[in-house]
Amino acid sequence: MLPGPPRHAIARWPTKILYADKKLIVLNKAPGLVAQLESSRGCDLAGVLNAVKRDLNLANTPFPVHRLDKGTTGCLVLGTSSAAARDLSTQFRRRLVDKTYLALVRGGSRSFPGTRGEISTPLVSEDGRMRLASQDSGERESRTEWEVVASSPRLPLTLLRLQLHTGHKHQLRVHLAHVLKAPILGDTLYSQSPPTQEIQSSVVGDLQDSRILLHASRISLFRYSPRRMKIQVVAPLPDDFVRICSQIEIPLDAVDRTGGLFISSSSEEQDFTGVQEVPALEGRWFPQDGQ
Template structure:
């Protein structure tokens, strides 16, 4: 279920499947499998998650093998030293690349954040995005006789909770399978037409400076088979090489 993409004596980078929690949470008390425990068992030592990846999001996740390395890595995540690249399937045609600077109010949990400041000012949130593919399907979802979707590459320049999901919803192009910020009609269509229960968002690539050697490390993961199966039905390329974002030369806007 967990695939190791990179490992040395200091770090381990894995591919997390959709639906798997990173670590234990009181919000999901019945769950018995977690990425952190799986990685620990694979590498044979305690590991420390360096960033979060939402449960329904699949893709690249980085762990440190010691608390000391975790401390060395944290500044890169807080000071934008990490380049993150995502792919998402969204509703509608995204026709042009864009740079969205749209502050987001912090999403608070009713129980866990009951004592937090409920009137906190919106936080800076910036996302670059690029359209890659489009498809029009002969199915009526809502008021139109056909349905349009786009594959979009995204690079978050900040790290707000659910930033990509909220930003795409703000652009009226919600990510398919997003049950919180998405479009319920299109989510239902994908469940019924494609037997898809997932959020169509993947952390595709990650670039960072190694905390010990200083070397720039660039890692990209493959799309899961369910993406390829869906793309085949759309008439898109089924070659993994066609979706390698680090080779696309996507530049800042």
């Protein structure tokens, strides 16, 4: 049984439900929320899960299926039961889940070896931190695809779209900081140097403690009801991310601002963003601000 929530937990962490059906729930995780259950009664995630149970009138408290770092925002997948969570976890383990992130990183347009690429450097854990390992070290594969979305004309900052093919701890943060030499804005753990004074005064000073500008933007997984379909949930960017991009003149796609829901079968993809009910999956899309 999950620990009961402290009274402040539900008020402190809004339960931004993006999508829910009889097996799957996707939340838009807030920055600062530790997406891991702890034994103490002060566990923030326990409070959020209990609030989701209440808001959706569920028989059971939902189960988290994966983790996001404390400072990361975006798509967080829950199962409505332990059996549903196991089924969803199997998709993650078999690498059937497509995970797309947006990251605001340090470095201008000339900092990158082209406009897109792939990083396959293995990672190894050492003293609680991840570091790069040699290709012949025997460490597990780590694959990250990256693409430049836009660079700021005002400051040496760039928005990257990332495809996470393997899900190792801090993989994106290490690959960006130590392979691309483009640390995520706000990431003091893996950055090898502090931001410039101009970036510090213009942008970083507005960020909360432990806040890194990394957003789990899109997640796609399979659902069966009764035929196989793939559902893609897009989590809208948080206000501080949008505000900073506006300040430094980096344009954002409309769907990245407001979120969206797309369902594809073997023959077509349908946009359910403006439709609250999804009868084929007995699901519901929860419109976000601006929709």
